[in-house]
Amino acid sequence: MTDTPSDPLKTTPLHARHLAHGARMVPFGGWDMPVEYSGITDEHMAVRTRVGLFDVSHMGQLELAGPDALAAVQHVSSNDASRLKVGQIHYSALMSPEGTFVDDLLVYRMADEHFLLVVNAGNIPADFDYIRSQVAGFADVDLVDSSARYALVALQGPAAARVLQPLTGADLSGLKYYWFTHGEVAGIRGMISRTGYTGEDGFEIFVPPADADRLWLALLEAGAGEGIVPAGLGARDTLRLEAGMRLHGNDIDRGTTPVEADLSWIVGWHKDAFLGREVVLRQREEGTARRLVGFEMVDRGIARHGYPVLVDAAPVGIVTSGTQTPYLKKAIGMAYVPTGAAEPGQTISIDVRGRPLRATVVPLPFYKRSRS
Amino acid sequence: MYPSDRKYTNDHEWVRFEGETGVVGITDYAQQQLGDVVYVELPDVGKTVTKGEVFGTIESVKAVSELFAPVGGEVVEVNTALTQSPEQVNGDPHGAWMIKLRPSSAADAEGLLSAEQYSDLVK
The missing domain is CATH 2.40.30.110 (Aminomethyltransferase beta-barrel domains)
Structure with missing residues (x-):
């Protein structure tokens, strides 16, 4: 976290809505975010048994595009992005030269030569600067911080598809886990990703910030019959922990490698080169x-x-x-x-x-x- | 909101005096700040605490907090039901007592807050 106490907290496009819901707000990664609405236990149980709605607009989006985009992603990210088809997503590590986590991220293949990285809120500027310096040697790739262009909400729980399907023309039954599609939700043009940080089925929906509140209300209304509740960072943390998902800054950081974190499956072992490759290869062979x-x-x-x-x-x-x-x-x-x-x-x-x-x-x- | 049959501390405990004993719990404000309580650790009967000393621990999903004795004395009874159903602290904070103390000194009660003063504190 690079924020100093004097920095004002950033707010998402749904900030006023959280206050209207009576959420308890806390500083998180430089953002003023809802930690709970009805209570962590209630929200956690809703997501496990019904459906919950999260504002995760604080997450960052960095995009790499151009003829060298794949090579650039392959260099900084541990997983093998050449295996991603357009429309597919994987989990990966943003690697340091020492083989440790600069951050963890999701890699979206938007087009053959266009990737979108979803990174942790508190790391956006540092990740951007780091990637820019590491890919400077690639001639033909542009790096853009597009975080301000997206609001991101996560609809999570066993009833998520039943809530979302009536609001969209996209065929959700054909959308597999860790794939995304473009489409309208409640008349709002966006991107629907079958991903989440809860261990449940669910979707993360990217929309323009100006439409975020309309989307939020449409999802709450559509989910009323399923018992939907807004859910905060508190439940997000307990849900991800039950699901065994690592939290950057706690479980993984600049001092730990994917092998030590028991995340060898996010390393593209047959890639020729990537940052920190020698370190993680040696750890795989010799153990840690x-x-x-x-x-x-x-x-x-x-x-x-x-x-x-x-x-x-x-x-x-x-x-x-x-x-x-x-x-x-x-x-x-x-x-x-x-x-x-x-x-x-x-x-x-x-x-x-x-x-x-x-x-x-x-x-x-x-x-x-x-x-x- | 805050019952006037008891006194309060700046650390958000309450104590209600019943004859020779002081009954101790935490306030509604405290349970709201904690969120869902999942664990309460209380002392054994017979332990002696001084005013302001830690007598136990309370944990919510997110956080750990210490419990401070509003007055000193010997612990004469412990609400063991709370260790099995700690959520009672959220449901009924002013009814879910934690320990009963036999106060060692009447002077300890000086400086405790009235319901009105406590309401102002957490307003």
Whole structure:
């Protein structure tokens, strides 16, 4: 986060709507964002069992276009963008030369020579500057920060398709997970992406900022019969944690690699070259000293970000995310632990404010939706 | 809104005196600020706390907060039901008591806020 306290918080096009809903607002990544409306538990359960609506307009959009766009994306991003068809999306790492995360992102292939990267709100200027410097050697590619051109709302939950389909001519049954299409929603021209950060089925809808409030109200109205609720960053965080999704700045950062984060699947291993390739290749071959794991508390207590992980009473790692989750009703978390303690079933201890409490390593994700 | 049968602290606890005991909980304002309460950790009966000392911990989905004793004394009863259903703190903050204390000094009650003063504090 590069914001200083004196910077005024940025607001999304839905800011006034959040205030009208009575949301509790918090600063997040330089933005004044809703953390909860009716309560984190209520919103979390709505998304798991019905449908919820999130404003994620704070997320950034960076676009690369031109004959060298693919080569530029391949250079800075870990995943293999050559495998993306137009209309397809994948999750990836923005790589440092040291093989670590500058950010995590979604890569959208808009056209053969046009990619859109969705990046974390607090990292937009830094990511832009970093990519610009790293792709300077590519002759024919333009990089544009188009964040201000998009409002982004996420409609998430098992009822999401039933709510959205009547509002759009796009055939949602033909839109697969991690694909997108262009179309109108409630008469607003936009882009519909079958993605999300909750572990549920759902859509992220990109529209011009001026139309965001109209879209928001149309979705709330269309979802009323399904019990839709607006949902804030609090539920977004507990939902993504249950789904085992990493949060940049907590679980992954400039000090961790995709291999350590157990995200080897986002590395295009057969790519010839990309930033940090030698580091992650060596880690894949030789292994790493530590690995990100999921854990469940055995003793009563809640692990939180920053709490030490203990093995034989010695600090050996750190909790990166932890909470009591509303749906599973368990205290869960993610932590970096020595590879020798990283197998599911192994017992570790978490130092919860001076008390060592037992936890068990479990496979990620904690929650996986049943796909119909 | 804030019952006048009890006193309040700047840390958002309340204490209601019933004869020889002080019944302690947290205020409606505190539970609103915390959000959904998922964990309450309370002391054992017999523990002695001083005024302002941490006597327990309360956690919501998002945050951890400490509970401060509004007056000093010996813990004579603990509301163990709260450890099983911590959500009672959100549903009925002024009814969901946490501990009962036998106050060690009448002087501890000095400086506690009236309902009216507390209402002004959180306005």
